[in-house]
Amino acid sequence: MKQSLSAPFTLVRQRGLSLIELMIALVIGLIFSLAVLLVQASLTRENVRMSDVTLRDNQARTALDLITRDLSNAGFMLGGVQSRCNIMLAYNSSLPAQQFFAQYPVSAASQPLALPTSTSPLPTNTPDPNAYGNATQQFTDMLFFTGTDTAIQVPSNGNPPxxxxxxxxxxxxxxxxxxxxxxxxxxxxxxxxxxxxxxxxxxxxxxxxxxxxxxxxxxxxxxxxxxxxxxxxxxxxxxxxxxxxxxxxxxxxxxxxxxxxxxxxxxxxxxxxxxxSTATTRRTIVYYIGTYTDASGGSYPILVRAILNSQTDELISANPIAAGVVSLQALFGVDETNSGGVTNYLTWPDVLNGNYTGAVRSVLFALVTKTLHGDPKYNAPAKITIPSPAGAGNDKFTSYTVPASYAQDRFSLIESEVAVRNQLWPH
Incomplete structure (x- = not known):
């Protein structure tokens, strides 16, 4: 009987993945992870853009509320407790602009126009209306609202001497x-x-x-x-x-x-x-656009609300209120024929030229706002057209021309008309 000298053949089963299979799985996993990251990044960018649009809209509406409040108080007790002045003349040799000027309940001036100096320290990055951007400078107004913040201007007995x-x-x-x-x-x-x-x-x-x-x-x-x-x-x-x-x-x-x-x-x-003269009961609120620089070195246009002491012309404060505002314009509703309503809309220079400063019944203003984060898939229009009131004659809002640096930003427009109640009441 012969005995076999070789051992019986045994099949060894492989466990786990081969190197090739592992590499294929890693590649698939990386592709899937990359796809998830790309989707997440896209969603994050879209969320940032949507948040930017929402935030700009909310800030613009906050600015609208502030302008409306300040405009409704324009001229309040400007003449004290006696008859309201038809014109109030003032002088200041330290101002860089015209030394002789008039303080009106509401008025406007084309920006840039320097603000007076302040005796109290302001933040070092306070936007300057003279520095609003030569490359992106568009037509914009500075709005001025003058009045008092209290009916009792000086003495406690209610009547100034x-x-x-x-x-x-x-x-x-x-x-x-x-x-x-x-x-x-x-x-x-x-x-x-x-x-x-x-x-x-x-x-x-x-x-x-x-x-x-x-x-x-x-x-x-x-x-x-x-x-x-x-x-x-x-x-x-x-x-x-x-x-x-x-x-x-x-x-x-x-x-x-x-x-x-x-x-x-x-x-x-x-x-x-x-x-x-250091009292601040008589004050002027000024709205203008400046360029704000943040801590990281980035800069963007911003709407600023400044407060001036109307008795000394000193700058009390200047606070940014709405980022992304690129243009602020105003038309003044005047009653040319003393009819009791607005008969025409004029720019402030034409209000002065027509001697209608005492006939201003309302202010129609427009805010053009842009986002701070561009969208590479979006192309902004070449111009932002601001609708002017019907029958406004030659005095109309100026269209905003979108500069190349803002070509991928989204723009919004807010218009509002507010009655100047302290101009209306004496009539």
Whole structure:
């Protein structure tokens, strides 16, 4: 019997994946993971864009609420507790722009226009209206709303002290005539202190003309026996006296062309003491567009709300309120025929040219806003057309031309019209 010398053949079963199978599985897994990451990144970018659009819209509507509130208060108690001024004239030799100007309940100026300086420190990155972007600069307005934030401007008894101007014609020979100096004779100066700001109300040709009068000195006069206030040592009043304002009165249509003031115009005029010039009850709200730079070095346009002290023209604060605003424009609804409603819409220069500053009944303003994050799949239109009111004549909103750097940003437009209630009530 023969015995086999070889062992029986045994099949060894392989467990797990081969190297090739493992590599194929890894490749498939990587492709799947990459697809998930790409989808997630796409969704994240879309969420960022949607959040950007939503945030810009919310901020623009917040700005709309603020502008509406400030506009509804424009002119509030601007003339104190007495009759509202038809025009309020002011002066400031430290301002880089025109030194003689008028403070209106509502007004506008084409940006850029420098703001006055501030005595208190402001954040170092406070946007400057003069620095709003040469490359992206489009037509935009700066809106000004002037009024008071309280009906009790100075004293607790509710009525600011008022003083009567004495015979300034007789005072002219002693150098105290108001026309050729900044000295104003009064029947009494009890309670007036140097550093106060006052409002002089003068009836002139059927209008009530008001002047901002800083009090630099208070003292007695020689003849006739009365007292006087002196304003010539302050930069807030011209050293040449009230005659310096004649050009503004002619432009406003209150004086005829070539018309002049006389010392007799001041007799029986009323001077209302508004209190210390550092008080902020009379203030001007300014809306403008600036360029904001964040901590990472990025920059973008932003709507700013600044507060000025209307008694000293000092800048109190400047706070960004809506990022992405690229244009702010305003048309003023005026009542040209005293019909009780808006008969035309004019730009502010045409309001001045037509002497309609006292006939402004509403302000129609438009905000053009862009997103801060571009969408590479989106192409913005070449222009953003801002609808103008029907029958607005030649005064219309200016279309916003989209610069190349904003070509993939999304834009939105908000328009609103608000009545200037403190212009309406006296009528």
């Amino acid at each position: 008022t003083y009567v101007v004495q015979n300034s014609t007789a005072q002219a020979s002693t150098g105290q005539g108001a026309i050729n100096s900044s000295t104003l004779p009064l029947g009494s100066t009890a309670g007036i202190q140097p550093g106060d700001t006052a409002l002089l109300r003068m009836p002139l040709n059927g209008k009530l003309v008001c002047f901002r009068v800083p009090i630099a000195d208070v003292g007695p006069s020689t003849s006739p026996p009365s007292t006087y206030i002196d304003s010539k040592s302050t930069n807030l009043f011209p050293s040449t006296g009230y005659s310096a304002f004649e050009g503004q009165l002619q432009t406003a249509g209150i004086l005829p062309a070539g018309g002049i003031l006389t010392n007799a115009n001041f007799v029986q005029a009323r001077l209302t003491d508004l209190g210390a």
